[in-house]
Amino acid sequence: MSSPIRNLVSGSRSAGLQHFRASERWVSRVPCTITTGYQVKEFLARYPGILEEYLIENVSTEFLEGILIRKRAESRKPTDVGATSDRERSQLKLERMYTEIGIDKLARNICECSSDEEILEKIYEAAGILGAIVEAEKRSMYMTDVNNIDMYRYVPEQKSHRKHVGPMGLKLTVSAHVAFTKQSVNVADLPQDSRFPKGVGLGDDEAHHVIALPVLLETGRCLAVLEFTRSWERDPFSKREYEMAHAVLCWVASCVQKLKMNKLLKIQARLNQYLLQSARSLFDDMQNIDLLITKIMTFTKELVSADRCSLFLVDQVRKELVAEFFDEGKSSEDGTPLYTKTSQIRFSVEKGISGYVARTGLSVNIRDANSDERFNPEVDNKTGYRTQSVLCLPIHGKTGVISVMMLLNKQEERFFTEEDERSFQSFSVYSALALQYARIFNQLTHQQAKYKVAMDVLEFHIKGPDSEVQELRKDPYIPDDKIPYAFWSFDFFINDDIVPDLPKLFIKICTDIFGPKQFDLTKLCRFIITVRKNYRPVTYHNWQHGFTVAHSLWRIVKLCDNAGFDKVEKLALIFAGISHDIDHRGYNNDFFRKLQQPLAALYSTSTMEQHHYRQTVTILHAEGHDIFSSLSSEDHSRLLELIRLNILATDLSLYFGNQKFLAGLSAKGEFSFESNEHRKALSSIIMTAADLCAISKPWETQRPTIDNLYKEFYEQGDIEKRKGFKPMPMMDRLTQEEVPQQQIGFIDFICKPMYTTLSAILPETMPLLTGCLEVKERWKIVISEKETKKSTLIKSNV
Known part of the structure; x- marks a missing residue:
């Protein structure tokens, strides 16, 4: 309401009221509860449109002009000595704020708070000072919910310091509006402002002029709202008062933000310290x-x-x-x-x-x-x-x-x-x-403990029976008259009669190459009995196959004694041969990979070969099996590494690189036993040649061996079919008619090139090449006989 109208009501009270009551039409619009001049003033302040309409329709021009003359005279009177302008009055207020009230000290106190509750107390104290500066009749502080939903009035004299006043939002109270919009407001006429239908949070009907200011943090969150009010009898808050309150509150908010940042830095420092301590604990204990x-x-x-x-x-x-x-x-x-x-x-x-x-x-x-x-x-x-x-x-x-x-x-x-x-x-x-x-x-740590326990159990169970060890130890040497004649050639074949004597024949091989004093005989007996026990009873990759490979290696090393292999290399070949398929399960590496077996996860390449080597080392490290204890530590380490390489060489996927390398050296005449690299490649080819030596045996013994091999293949193929995989042709029992062609292809692709290269470097191994070529011819005869029989059958049917 403008100053002239307000003075009209207050300065000419009796005349205005007399005119107001003179009209029955206007009297009927006044609430019956208005009985005093103060209530009339309050009503007109809230509804100035009624007063304006009444004056225009019922009051003379002379009456209004007289009132305006008196009002102008009143406005020219000095209001404060030494303060003739709003700017000067504001300056005085600021000086008083810094000197008498001490808000600068209050700001410093805010920065020294240690808890959120102390911060709220200091902000509320600052609100009291600021209210005095802007000459507010009442002040209130509202806290916002951290989830930006509800508001609470701060009541320090109450234990909880909080009183719920409603949600944040528009078209509610002044504080709800400010908290929601995060913008300050200076309301000159609260009852007539449609933005705030619910007035102020206090529910104060006398509040007519309002300043509401948000305390904003750097994150954008509204921490609190300060609200200052005056009744309608007072002047509205001036623009300068509003700006001064806003500026001071921004300063207070900066102090709060600084405190928050300090607390955050302290928390971060504690967090960093904790992380360092955790890292130390993690690695130290x-x-x-x-x-x-x-x-x-x-x-x-x-x-x-x-x-x-x-x-x-x-x-x-x-x-x-x-x-x-x-x-x-x-x-x-x-x-x-x-x-x-x-x-x-x-x-x-x-x-x-x-x-x-x-x-x-x-x-x-x-x-x-x-x-x-x-x-x-x-x-x-x-x-x-x-x-x-x-x-x-x-x-x-x-x-x-x-x-x-x-x-x-x-x-x-x-x-x-x-x-x-x-x-x-x-x-x-x-x-x-x-x-x-x-x-x-x-x-x-738990798995290591379990591993140690498992190794104790395994060591107990993998060991050959003491009774068998003692029996062999009493009579370790086989008489010459019981040694098969073919034992001294590549044609040696293990029949059922000779199986019980294989441990003695292995001792014969060892003493023949290394002499009777190279090994502790008891340990050697225990070792070979344990190795035999650790081969599984599969149809092909069994104990007999392991011995056959060791025998073939012995013949190569024996016949090529002057080739240039030293003792450690010879030991590595013989003992890799006897151990190269320990714990074979009858399946190839691809089987473990396709079926995602644990061994494939343990060894990503050369799965079974690496497992065979691990088992070999386990046996060698078992109590009473350290047959190489007489070697120096350097030779012992070298021997184990060579055994590893030799066993891995039996993986056919590694054969092709060795074959190509050696064939190139042989063709150029560049192979040299003086080269460690050349000798390692040759050892790898020798291991493959011995592993496949069944292909070079005489036909009458080679065919039963092939039958056992395919039985194993077909068992794997059957499992793969049940698991939804398509097996290789040689592992599919539905392709049995193709066995002769498969064997001829295997000889041409693998065996013939391998034995050709080997015999070129070591001519003493020529019988292996000759034998496999003879087997190839016999397979051709089988094919021919089948075709002849098939043709005869067709003709007879015709």
């Missing part, structure tokens, strides 16, 4: 996962100011949550939280708030636990502890949620905030890393 868990619990409590906390590990296999430490609110003398360790408590991930977090990976922030149906009050009923607010958070790992942190009762506040959740999210990344590695380390 990774076995102590209990210490790591309690550290995570302690720091999380401090990080979000929780009263109690629990940490649950997720058992992915059993789909359960596991807890061992419990927070009963106890502390040590230095204030460090103490946790009670009990036997494991397990419960399904389908239960409770923590189970929900474990299943979904989502955080849960509950302000009133007892009003949430997911909360189980049984623990509170048993312990007497009163749970009010709950913050339950997931700790994510590579495989999903690996643990759940539950925090109870925010200290100094009614509930946990979104800021608490964000702080924990940053910290949880490092907690997950620490927990993951601690868990892996503990699993590794």
Whole structure:
């Protein structure tokens, strides 16, 4: 309402009221409760349009001009000595604010606050000072909900300091509008302002002029709203007063922001220190996962100011949550939280708030636990502890949620905030890393313990029976008259009669090359009996096959004694041969890969060959099997490496590179026994030649061997078919008619080139080439006979 009209009402009270009451039409519009001049003034202040309409229709021009003359005279009177302008009055107020009231000291005090509650107290104190400066009749402060939903009036004399006044938003109260828009307002006429139909948060009907200012943080969040009011009898807040209040409050907000940043930096510094301590704990004492868990619990409590906390590990296999430490609110003398360790408590991930977090990976922030149906009050009923607010958070790992942190009762506040959740999210990344590695380390330690136990059991079971060892030790040498004549040639074939004498024949091989004093005879007997036991009873890759390969290697080494191999290389060939297929399961490497067997995961290349070598080393390291103990440490290490290379060479996928390399050297006449590289390649080819020596045996013994080989192939093919895989043709029993062609192809592609190269370097091995070529011709005869028989059958049918 303008000054002339207001003075019309207040300065000419009797005349104005007389004219007002003179008209029955206007009197009928006045509420019956208006009985005093003050109530008339309040009514006209709220509804100035009625007064204006009345004056225009019922008051004379002379009457209004007289009032205006008196009003102008009043406005020319000095109002304050030494302050003749708004600017000068504002300057005086600012000086008073800095000197008498001391708001600069208050700003410094804000920066020294240690808790959010202290910050609110200082802001409320600043509101009191600012209200005095702008000469407000009343002041109020409203806090905003951290989730930007509700508003609370700050009432310091009440214990909770809060009184809910409604939601934030438009078309509500002035403070709700300011909190929602985050913009200050200067309302000159509250009743007539359509933006605020609910007035002020206090519900004060006398509030007519309002300044409302938001306290904004750097993040954009409105922390609080300060509201200053005057009644309609006072002048509205001037533009300068509004600007001065706004400027001062921005200064206060900057102080609050600085304090928040300082607190954040302190938290970050503590977090960094914790991470360093965790890293030290992780690498210095990774076995102590209990210490790591309690550290995570302690720091999380401090990080979000929780009263109690629990940490649950997720058992992915059993789909359960596991807890061992419990927070009963106890502390040590230095204030460090103490946790009670009990036997494991397990419960399904389908239960409770923590189970929900474990299943979904989502955080849960509950302000009133007892009003949430997911909360189980049984623990509170048993312990007497009163749970009010709950913050339950997931700790994510590579495989999903690996643990759940539950925090109870925010200290100094009614509930946990979104800021608490964000702080924990940053910290949880490092907690997950620490927990993951601690868990892996503990699993590794556990697996190592299991491995040692398994090795003890394995060592017991892989050892050959002592009775068999003692029997062989009593009579280790086979008489010459019992040695088959073919034993001294590549044509040697193992029949059922000779099988029991194979351990003695292996001792014969060893003493023939290395002499009778190279080995401890008891250890050698134990070794060969154990090796025999560790071959599986498959149809082809069995103990007899292992001995046959060792025999072929012995013949090559014996016949080529002057070739240039030293003792260690000879030992590596013979013992790699006897051990090269230990624990063979009757399946090739591709089978383990296709069916995703554990061995394929353990050894990505040359799966079975690496397994054979591992088993060989296990036997050599078993008690009483150290047959190479007489060697120097250097020769012993070299021998094991050569055995490894020789066994791996029996993987046909490695043959082609060795064959190409040696064939090139042979064709150019560049092969030299002086070269370690050349000798290693030659040893690899020798291993392959011995492994395939069955292809060079006389026909009458070679054919039964091939039959056993294909039985093994067909067993693998049958399994692959059942698993939904298509087997190779040679492993498909439906292609049995193609065996002769398959064998001829195998000789042409693998055997003939290999034995040709080998005989070119070592001419003494020519019988192997000759034998495989003779077998090839016999397969051709088989094919021819089948074709003749088929043709005869066709003619007879015709």
